Amino acid sequence: MNGIKNNVLIDLNGNGYTNGKCTNGTIYHQDDDIYTYDTLNQIAKFFLDRTKVRPKIGIICGSGLGAIAEMLEDVDKFPYSSIPNFPVSTVEGHAGQMLFGYLDNVPVMCMQGRFHYYEGYPLAKCSMPIRVMKLVGVTHLIATNAAGGLNPSYKVGDIVIVKDHINIMGFAGNNPLQGPNDTRFGPRFPPMNKAYDRKLIEYAMEIAEEMGMKDEVHEGVYTCLGGPNYETVAELKMLKILGVDAVGMSTVHEVITARHCDITAFAFSIITNKCVTEYESMEEANHDEVVDVGKRRQSILSVLVCKMVTKINDAAL
Numbered sequence: 266m267n268g269i270k271n272n273v274l275i276d277l278n279g280n281g282y283t284n285g286k287c288t289n290g291t292i293y294h295q296d297d298d299i300y301t302y303d304t305l306n307q308i309a310k311f312f313l314d315r316t317k318v319r320p321k322i323g324i325i326c327g328s329g330l331g332a333i334a335e336m337l338e339d340v341d342k343f344p345y346s347s348i349p350n351f352p353v354s355t356v357e358g359h360a361g362q363m364l365f366g367y368l369d370n371v372p373v374m375c376m377q378g379r380f381h382y383y384e385g386y387p388l389a390k391c392s393m394p395i396r397v398m399k400l401v402g403v404t405h406l407i408a409t410n411a412a413g414g415l416n417p418s419y420k421v422g423d424i425v426i427v428k429d430h431i432n433i434m435g436f437a438g439n440n441p442l443q444g445p446n447d448t449r450f451g452p453r454f455p456p457m458n459k460a461y462d463r464k465l466i467e468y469a470m471e472i473a474e475e476m477g478m479k480d481e482v483h484e485g486v487y488t489c490l491g492g493p494n495y496e497t498v499a500e501l502k503m504l505k506i507l508g509v510d511a512v513g514m515s516t517v518h519e520v521i522t523a524r525h526c527d528i529t530a531f532a533f534s535i536i537t538n539k540c541v542t543e544y545e546s547m548e549e550a551n552h553d554e555v556v557d558v559g560k561r562r563q564s565i566l567s568v569l570v571c572k573m574v575t576k577i578n579d580a581a582l
């Protein structure tokens with residue numbers, strides 16, 4: 266069970282949170298949404314004190330893509346509710362735990378579940394785990410997500426390597442870097458024209474070719490909307506004109522936060538549904554289908570992530 270009951274936020278484990286306090290009485294979360302350098306450092310230290318794994322690569326599992334985390338070996342698991350000052354996952358398909366372990370002998374940390382704006386968290390809070398990754402020692406981010414396919418050539422189940430994004434929420438003045446800038450993370454005005462590392466995109470395309478999946482893998486432009494509703498026909502028509510290929514409700518704020526603190530970013534989407542751009546269509550997007558398609562494709566995506574981790578480790582670290 267999860268959601269909100271009697272004004273209390275309930276996580277996937279049935280724990281309630283009110284006014285920053287877990288109702289089981291043992292775990293306390295800070296009352297405000299400001300994550301100072303010190304608070305983030307304390308969270309990083311919490312992990313480093315409890316695991317021997319020293320990751321250079323951070324992974325985020327998208328909706329229905331939790332199996333990526335299940336490939337880790339020699340794992341230390343931290344449910345989000347056990348981590349001081351950490352938000353909790355409230356969305357189906359996001360288990361809500363941080364894992365430290367090894368993928369093909371490469372040390373990684375992996376979020377099995379991410380935070381979305383529509384859950385009620387400000388963008389800076391949604392992406393604060395990226396800064397924790399940075400303080401733990403991560404240099405490379407692999408973010409995965411489920412997305413609607415707007416590019417008409419995409420099929421359900423295809424993979425889109427994100428080559429760029431359009432920060433639509435940013436157009437409306439909502440950005441994870443809003444507020445006072447702490448230069449220990451990065452500059453006030455970070456560039457974003459090379460947000461997605463070109464070399465990592467090339468690795469992913471090479472891997473897709475080796476795996477005989479070239480026809481199912483594309484390079485595309487992703488956008489994040491606030492959600493939680495899926496888009497209207499008119500909105501999708503507009504996004505198409507803007508050059509968007511895949512539509513979701515995540516990743517952009519994570520990548521902006523990663524680039525701000527100089528983490529190299531790579532992201533891919535699994536197309537879980539085709540965006541409905543005709544009023545006559547009988548199709549309607551729904552989250553069960555999103556999670557189902559994610560689950561059906563997660564084993565192949567897990568192999569892709571594993572191969573990416575090996576390539577990044579061999580080449581860059």
Ligand SMILES: O=P(O)(O)O[C@H]1O[C@H](CO)[C@@H](O)[C@H]1O
Binds near residue numbers: 412552555
């Ligand atoms: O981006 P992820 O977390 O994979 O999830 C996607 O799937 C959900 C909608 O079905 C939204 O949360 C959207 O962002």
